[in-house]
Amino acid sequence: xxxxxxxxxxxxxxxxxxxxxxxxxxxxxxxxxxxxxxxxxxxxxxxxxxxxxxxxxxxxxxxxxxxxxxxxxxxxxxxxxxxxxxxxxxxxxxxxxxxxxxxxxxxxxxxxxxxxxxxxxxxxxxxxxxxxxxxxxxxxxxxxxxxxx
Amino acid sequence: xxxxxxxxxxxxxxxxxxxxxxxxxxxxxxxxxxxxxxxxxxxxxxxxxxxxxxxxxxxxxxxxxxxxxxxxxxxxxxxxxxxxxxxxxxxxxxxxxxxxxxxxxxxxxxxxxxxxxxxxxxxxxxxxxxxxxxxxxxxxxxxxxxxxxxxxxxxxxxxxxxxxxxxxxxxxxxxxxxxxxxxxxxxxxx
Numbered sequence: 001x002x003x004x005x006x007x008x009x010x011x012x013x014x015x016x017x018x019x020x021x022x023x024x025x026x027x028x029x030x031x032x033x034x035x036x037x038x039x040x041x042x043x044x045x046x047x048x049x050x051x052x053x054x055x056x057x058x059x060x061x062x063x064x065x066x067x068x069x070x071x072x073x074x075x076x077x078x079x080x081x082x083x084x085x086x087x088x089x090x091x092x093x094x095x096x097x098x099x100x101x102x103x104x105x106x107x108x109x110x111x112x113x114x115x116x117x118x119x120x121x122x123x124x125x126x127x128x129x130x131x132x133x134x135x136x137x138x139x140x141x142x143x144x145x146x147x148x149x
Numbered sequence: 150x151x152x153x154x155x156x157x158x159x160x161x162x163x164x165x166x167x168x169x170x171x172x173x174x175x176x177x178x179x180x181x182x183x184x185x186x187x188x189x190x191x192x193x194x195x196x197x198x199x200x201x202x203x204x205x206x207x208x209x210x211x212x213x214x215x216x217x218x219x220x221x222x223x224x225x226x227x228x229x230x231x232x233x234x235x236x237x238x239x240x241x242x243x244x245x246x247x248x249x250x251x252x253x254x255x256x257x258x259x260x261x262x263x264x265x266x267x268x269x270x271x272x273x274x275x276x277x278x279x280x281x282x283x284x285x286x287x288x289x290x291x292x293x294x295x296x297x298x299x300x301x302x303x304x305x306x307x308x309x310x311x312x313x314x315x316x317x318x319x320x321x322x323x324x325x326x327x328x329x330x331x332x333x334x335x336x337x338x339x
Contacts (some may be wrong), residue, residue, distance in 0.1 A: 010324040014298065016305045041338045045330055046299050048337060052280050053200035053300030057192045061209055065187050065216050072220055073180055 003034045013042045162258035168232035176223040182221075187216055190233065201244035201283045211247055215240040221323040230310055237301060245289045258263045276337070283333040286291055294319055 005028055011017045011043050029035050156248075166174065166182070168189070172184035180261050194215060198208035226235050284292050293312065297303045309316045333336060 007324050010327055011305075011320055014305065014323070016320065040190040041331055042327060044338055047333065048280050048334060049200070049284070049295055049299035049330070050278070052203075053286060055196055055199040055208075056193040056204065058205060058209065061195065061212070062188060064209075065191060065213055066184055066215055068217055069183060069187065069220050070180070072217055076321065103186045115228075142201055 002036070005032070005035055006038055009035060009038050009042060013039060013046070124141055155187060169228060172223060172226055172232055175220075178323075182219055183288065186219075188202055188234070190236055194236060196302055197237065198244060199213065200239060200284070200300045201241070201292060202247050202283050205297070207247050211240060211243045214243045218243065230307075234303075234307055237297070237303070241293055279334065279337070283330055286333060287326060287329055290322055291329060294322045295326045295330065298323060 005025060008021065008025050012022060017025065025035075031038065076136060166185070168186065169178050171182040173188050175186065191212070195208055195212050198211040198215070199205060202208050202211055215236060219236055222239075226232065230238075284295070287295070294308060297308050297311065303311070305319045308319045312319065314322075
């Protein structure tokens with residue numbers, strides 16, 4: 001059988017109840033046998049559970065813990081060395097790839113003069129034009145007259 | 150910088166580093182500082198692990214994993230709580246992972262209780278077995294708050310920090326855990 005104040009008793013027993021609620025509950029305890037019994041049960045349970053933790057540390061356990069910590073410390077150094085080596089390897093690989101790409105890129109750069117020739121070929125000036133052959137001129141003129149007639 | 154601490158007899162005990170100082174030294178490479186921490190807390194953490202797991206073998210595993218985890222994650226300690234609370238938080242998580250508690254048969258647990266050298270005999274073996282069984286039947290969450298409160302003596306605020314739950318949750322779990330335990334150990338509640 002539980003009183004409506006049973007839930008408060010747990011916090012009261014642990015000293016976690018606010019002062020005002022604490023005083024109110026203590027006034028209630030003076031009049032409620034159910035809650036007084038419940039409080040006694042809490043004390044007994046507390047003693048029983050506390051006894052479950054009463055156990056001497058096994059002999060040699062602390063030493064085993066020390067040894068395990070020492071081993072873990074050694075492993076930390078090994079792992080750090082492995083990570084540094086991996087980083088160094090990655091840097092070397094990246095440098096190698098960059099150098100290879102840089103060499104390949106330089107060989108494929110076109111000659112600037114050749115590029116300009118393709119993009120904008122120089123047209124001959126009138127003075128540079130070769131003189132027209134008279135026969136060719138006669139043929140062109142004759143053909144032109146034929147089209148007009 | 151070290152602090153002077155007094156021994157129980159009142160006389161100065163020379164220069165003795167505090168737990169946070171030891172942890173700081175250990176994180177800077179001073180292995181002896183971490184070993185000192187182990188020596189300070191091993192016995193009490195074992196008792197806590199013993200209460201949480203119900204047997205010495207699991208308690209030893211949990212304790213070793215606790216200190217190993219603390220050693221590997223020293224940098225995670227931010228000084229918001231005591232070193233002790235930080236260690237207990239790690240231990241609580243390790244104990245929750247210990248599954249052998251649920252697989253232990255009562256007969257085996259009783260044999261282990263009888264064989265534990267140096268175990269204090271405040272109660273009869275039957276009583277210790279009954280308590281161990283009753284605690285074992287609780288959920289991990291309920292067992293944790295009971296043990297942290299009754300064995301470690303933690304406040305609700307400390308438990309909330311260790312378990313990472315609100316203070317109201319701690320209070321609620323503790324109330325329900327005690328109600329369950331009361332039903333299982335009714336023979337001991339005259």
